[in-house]
Amino acid sequence: MASGAGSPCGACKFLRRKCLPECVFAPHFGAEEGPVPFAAIHRVFGASNVSKLLRRVSPAERCAAVVAIGYEAQARIRDPVYGCVAHVFALQQEIASLEAQVMQGRAQLGLAMADLRPPENPSRKEASVLPRSCSGEHSASPQSSLDCTHLNDTRDPLFMEEQRPRKRAHHGDDLGELHDLALRMMMD
Incomplete structure (x- = not known):
């Protein structure tokens, strides 16, 4: 498990799946944060699409990409037409x-x-x-x-x-x- 101590990352916990060591979400959605931060991202973009996007981005830029995706997801929930x-x-x-x-x-x-x-x-x-x-x-x-x-x-x-x-x-x-x-x- 990528999050350590046997608990899945927040994204895998939300998706109710086993967190693998190569989980692309684990560095950005920790187990201590829980599934709430990932919920908006999954609701707007879908876990599969975000996973594909993060795999295409270089590891150095993934943190900024997750922040941007999270911000856009929150904005889309508040305003579904225009978003941010x-x-x-x-x-x-x-x-x-x-x-x-x-x-x-x-x-x-x-x-x-x-x-x-x-x-x-x-x-x-x-x-x-x-x-x-x-x-x-x-x-x-x-x-x-x-x-x-x-x-x-x-x-x-x-x-x-x-x-x-x-x-x-x-x-x-x-x-x-x-x-x-x-x-x-x-x-x-």
Whole structure:
């Protein structure tokens, strides 16, 4: 007997047969585990099919094959139509959702970093943007200087667009494309 001490392996115990020394199931379904782990595999695939499969697999890879077969058998019992494919699909959807969140976070981080960069040469930019009454000449009325305060506001999208150098998205650079899209959305 392959399991030692005269007791059959879990698979042979489930099948109610004598466990031979060359039993392909003995290394993977011990007597102490009992027949329960093998029951799902036998129910879904059949002992004969699993035996043939394990004999074709190299001995070094049999343990991984038994784990995969057992996982698939449990998944087939839970979901007879899709098996583990339903779980794989759910994980792929979760990965896609998380990747979208990461890209959105990177785009937001890129915008935040761009807002923290100092302007290239603010005195030259302001002089070219401001109208005559706000370009440093003091006007007589205090109201005219108040009318121009919005032009110096760094949160104004037009002012931000002129100060921030525009990066070109490289082919395949999703972060650059998202950054450009976010800038266009802010301008609207």
